[in-house]
Amino acid sequence: MIAASLYIxxxxxxxxxxxxxxxxxxxxxxxxxxxxxxxxxxxxFARLRSAGGARRRRGAAAVPLALGSLRAGAAGLVxxxxxxxxxxxxxLPFDSGLLAFSDAEIQFLFPAPVSRRALLVHRMIRSQIxxxxxxxxxxxxxxxxxxxxxxxTGIAMWLLLSAGKVYFTGVSLARTKLASHEAGARRAAWLxxxxxxAAALVVAASLYRAFAAGSPTSLNDLLERVAGATAAGAxxxxxxxxxxxxRPIFAAGAAQYAEGLLASTVVLAAAIAWVLQTDAALEDSAxxxxxxxxxxxxxxxxxxxxxRTSLSxxxxxxxxxxxxxxxxxxxxxxxxxxxxLRVAVLVVAMTAAATTVGRGNGLxxxxxxxxxxxxxxxxxxxxxxxxxxxxxxxxHLEVLKTWPVRAPAIVRGELVWPGVILTAAAWTALAxxxxxxxxxxxxxxxxxxxxxxxxxxxxxxxALIFAQLTIHxxxxxxxxxxxxxxxxRPRGLDAMGQRLIMxxxxxxxxxxxxxxxxxxxxxxxxxxxxxxxxxxxxPAAVVCAASVAVEVxxxxxxxxxxxxxxxxxxxxxxx
Amino acid sequence: xxxxxxxxxxxxPAASGKFTAVDDLSFAVAAGEIVGLIGPNGAGKTTTLRSxxxxxxxxxxxxxxxxxxxxADPIEAKRRLxxxxxxxxLFEYLTVAEHLRLVARLYGVGDFDRRAATLLxxxxxxxxxRSLPGELSRGMxxxxxxxxxxxxxxxxxxFDEPLTGLDPIGxxxxxxxxxxxxxxxxxxxxxxxxxxLVEEICSRVIIMDRGRKIAxxxxxxxxxxxxxxxxxxxxxxxxxxxxxxxx
Numbered sequence: 167m168i169a170a171s172l173y174i175x176x177x178x179x180x181x182x183x184x185x186x187x188x189x190x191x192x193x194x195x196x197x198x199x200x201x202x203x204x205x206x207x208x209x210x211f212a213r214l215r216s217a218g219g220a221r222r223r224r225g226a227a228a229v230p231l232a233l234g235s236l237r238a239g240a241a242g243l244v245x246x247x248x249x250x251x252x253x254x255x256x257x258l259p260f261d262s263g264l265l266a267f268s269d270a271e272i273q274f275l276f277p278a279p280v281s282r283r284a285l286l287v288h289r290m291i292r293s294q295i296x297x298x299x300x301x302x303x304x305x306x307x308x309x310x311x312x313x314x315x316x317x318x319t320g321i322a323m324w325l326l327l328s329a330g331k332v333y334f335t336g337v338s339l340a341r342t343k344l345a346s347h348e349a350g351a352r353r354a355a356w357l358x359x360x361x362x363x364a365a366a367l368v369v370a371a372s373l374y375r376a377f378a379a380g381s382p383t384s385l386n387d388l389l390e391r392v393a394g395a396t397a398a399g400a401x402x403x404x405x406x407x408x409x410x411x412x413r414p415i416f417a418a419g420a421a422q423y424a425e426g427l428l429a430s431t432v433v434l435a436a437a438i439a440w441v442l443q444t445d446a447a448l449e450d451s452a453x454x455x456x457x458x459x460x461x462x463x464x465x466x467x468x469x470x471x472x473x474r475t476s477l478s479x480x481x482x483x484x485x486x487x488x489x490x491x492x493x494x495x496x497x498x499x500x501x502x503x504x505x506x507l508r509v510a511v512l513v514v515a516m517t518a519a520a521t522t523v524g525r526g527n528g529l530x531x532x533x534x535x536x537x538x539x540x541x542x543x544x545x546x547x548x549x550x551x552x553x554x555x556x557x558x559x560x561x562h563l564e565v566l567k568t569w570p571v572r573a574p575a576i577v578r579g580e581l582v583w584p585g586v587i588l589t590a591a592a593w594t595a596l597a598x599x600x601x602x603x604x605x606x607x608x609x610x611x612x613x614x615x616x617x618x619x620x621x622x623x624x625x626x627x628x629a630l631i632f633a634q635l636t637i638h639x640x641x642x643x644x645x646x647x648x649x650x651x652x653x654x655r656p657r658g659l660d661a662m663g664q665r666l667i668m669x670x671x672x673x674x675x676x677x678x679x680x681x682x683x684x685x686x687x688x689x690x691x692x693x694x695x696x697x698x699x700x701x702x703x704x705p706a707a708v709v710c711a712a713s714v715a716v717e718v719x720x721x722x723x724x725x726x727x728x729x730x731x732x733x734x735x736x737x738x739x740x741x
Numbered sequence: 742x743x744x745x746x747x748x749x750x751x752x753x754p755a756a757s758g759k760f761t762a763v764d765d766l767s768f769a770v771a772a773g774e775i776v777g778l779i780g781p782n783g784a785g786k787t788t789t790l791r792s793x794x795x796x797x798x799x800x801x802x803x804x805x806x807x808x809x810x811x812x813a814d815p816i817e818a819k820r821r822l823x824x825x826x827x828x829x830x831l832f833e834y835l836t837v838a839e840h841l842r843l844v845a846r847l848y849g850v851g852d853f854d855r856r857a858a859t860l861l862x863x864x865x866x867x868x869x870x871r872s873l874p875g876e877l878s879r880g881m882x883x884x885x886x887x888x889x890x891x892x893x894x895x896x897x898x899x900f901d902e903p904l905t906g907l908d909p910i911g912x913x914x915x916x917x918x919x920x921x922x923x924x925x926x927x928x929x930x931x932x933x934x935x936x937x938l939v940e941e942i943c944s945r946v947i948i949m950d951r952g953r954k955i956a957x958x959x960x961x962x963x964x965x966x967x968x969x970x971x972x973x974x975x976x977x978x979x980x981x982x983x984x985x986x987x988x
Contacts, residue, residue, distance in 0.1 A: 470833055470834040470873055470875070471873075472836050472871055472872070472873050476836075476839070479839070479842050479843065479846055480846070481842075481845065481846055481853060482846070482849065483846075485847075488843065488846055488847065492832065492835070492843065495834055495835060495839070496832075496834040499834045500834060562830060562832065563796075564791075564796050564826065564830050565830050565832075567794070567795055567796040568794050568795055568796060568819060568822070568824050569819065569847050570815070570816045570817070570819035570820040570847065570848065571816070571847065572816065730815070731798070733797065733798060734791070734796055734797055735753055735754070735797075
């Protein structure tokens with residue numbers, strides 16, 4: 167069975183790689199791959215190299231003393247965290263995914279003459295590529311002065327992730343056995359839980375003793391006491407399997423690392439042995455996992471719910487309104503209204519708290535900075551994310567093409583709802599930012615400047631949003647193959663590169679589209695500021711926004727022929 | 742003529758250059774006529790219907806609906822046309838009633854409420870008005886697509902495999918519905934692999950193979966055609982003879 171598993175793993179990986187390489191023959195994927203590789207190199211490797219060089223120049227002595235002392239007890243601290251997660255796994259319905267056999271696996275392997283243990287081993291082998299990838303990514307992302315250091319971290323993380331995956335699988339199997347009709351099976355399933363609970367009690371008692379004398383005076387004191395209480399004695403023994411998994415990550419030298427790796431491997435082997443002897447519950451657990459997967463798939467396939475109240479569509483009117491109504495209905499049926507309400511309550515509560523009690527302690531400034539960042543995100547990034555426009559509707563092109571509606575009206579209609587909803591979000595974030603950041607971050611600004619600037623941003627924001635939406639929709643019509651449709655999220659370096667190119671092109675076009683408006687706004691500003699002062703920002707913003715609005719209208723008219731010329735065969739279906 | 746297709750061709754880009762799905766196809770459908778479009782898989786039937794509906798652009802040739810060119814005058818042509826595709830493409834977030842209302846708004850249907858209620862009854866969709874497509878069976882979704890096509894006064898109706906997914910009662914009702922529309926004066930072009938259906942309700946049949954029209958006429962005309970006389974008198978025998986797949 168191991169040979170068959172390796173065959174499946176190797177063939178799957180090879181075919182996936184070949185498929186990705188084959189699609190590089192298409193220019194868009196080739197260009198995307200170059201852009202993605204360049205981004206990865208410059209954002210990770212080059213940055214790490216320069217950071218490593220700077221660290222070497224500064225020397226090892228520059229490492230803060232507190233961090234050095236912390237490192238000694240770090241394995242114990244992480245072990246404590248792992249113990250908490252291991253306990254939670256019994257309470258919360260964690261799923262490692264190891265028992266989520268694919269439909270093909272169920273069809274081919276379940277009827278095959280292989281043991282349940284062999285099936286588990288097969289799933290463990292199959293999971294290794296993903297775990298290895300996770301380890302490599304963490305290794306690359308971890309700041310280290312050498313490639314060797316990153317390799318060490320990567321291997322240590324791989325072992326930790328593997329042990330976690332196997333452990334969660336064991337919990338899933340044991341949980342199934344807890345409901346077994348056989349008393350012996352139930353007793354066997356209770357054993358690991360009892361052992362874990364006992365270990366947790368021992369560690370908790372030790373921690374209680376460490377903190378009974380008095381509260382910690384600083385963060386360093388807190389960390390040192392935790393490390394001291396969990397490093398030796400009964401607590402040290404109870405925590406050993408968990409600390410052992412973290413030890414290679416924090417090992418100082420090669421010998422310590424090798425010792426840690428050995429201990430970590432022993433823990434992983436023990437976890438595997440436990441899971442393999444719990445294999446009797448495999449079928450039931452696999453069935454439960456399959457049910458959960460089917461429920462998730464069903465929820466994803468039908469993410470909308472028809473509510474009792476709905477927006478009504480007037481029988482006559484402009485064609486643009488049809489698309490706005492359609493997109494609004496989609497949004498309102500797709501989002502969890504309760505979740506939105508919770509977020510709204512949270513935002514209002516935080517704003518109120520920051521306004522009333524946060525003045526002296528910096529909370530107000532912090533919340534104001536956050537609101538400012540949110541405004542920037544909504545205006546500059548959200549049009550890329552919210553895709554209830556042509557990027558969604560190209561999936562329905564077959565239907566749209568039969569409608570007797572002018573193409574420019576369709577393009578305009580597609581922009582209306584996302585533009586309105588993003589403008590509302592931007593204005594909300596801006597109002598909060600003005601309320602919180604105005605008196606703190608911009609305390610030196612006069613009120614007239616502050617109000618004028620806020621009003622100007624409020625006027626410019628919808629123009630920027632609609633301009634970006636126009637660019638995204640134009641890209642969807644002119645280069646449909648470059649734009650993922652609906653919920654499609656193509657994976658791979660090339661797909662990442664494509665997204666980066668699209669983002670760069672969008673911002674470049676946005677800047678170009680702003681130039682005429684910015685020139686006109688500058689003229690208005692210089693002409694009026696002598697008479698009205700900072701308030702001249704407002705008419706300047708109006709002129710700029712009007713210029714962009716005219717461009718958007720012209721662009722939608724110009725995109726009409728692109729929509730008419732768009733062929734169904736140009737739309738890429740789900741990969 | 743309600744529907745005219747004149748020297749229509751459509752090609753697709755392919756690895757080996759170009760693939761011709763439909764080649765130099767011409768035919769017409771008069772008001773009140775039901776014409777069956779049949780052929781083996783890959784004959785070009787769906788490409789023809791999609792091009793008539795304005796979904797695909799003809800590579801060559803002209804398609805006119807009530808005299809309006811689907812390429813040069815698409816709005817007026819589409820206003821007179823209803824296309825019922827084989828795959829029910831619905832908006833997953835709109836209910837059945839909202840789909841009908843959307844279509845009514847798009848085509849400016851005046852007495853929408855009355856027509857919608859009648860249609861929902863006729864197609865056995867009454868009680869499903871507030872259902873989303875995800876809550877409906879494939880047959881029900883197909884009926885919604887057909888209801889959307891019939892809720893307006895289209896002069897030309899295109900059906901692509903209209904009976905797919907329907908139960909026997911639904912099939913009978915659909916047959917009656919199609920025949921009733923023709924009686925009311927609509928020109929109907931129907932593509933189906935169900936030859937007995939075509940034989941039963943169509944007044945004329947067009948047989949396509951590998952993108953070309955290889956036969957066009959009433960059953961009597963085809964049955965008496967010199968090269969087909971030996972095939973027999975039913976459509977199935979004629980179909981196999983004319984497409985060269987043996988009887």
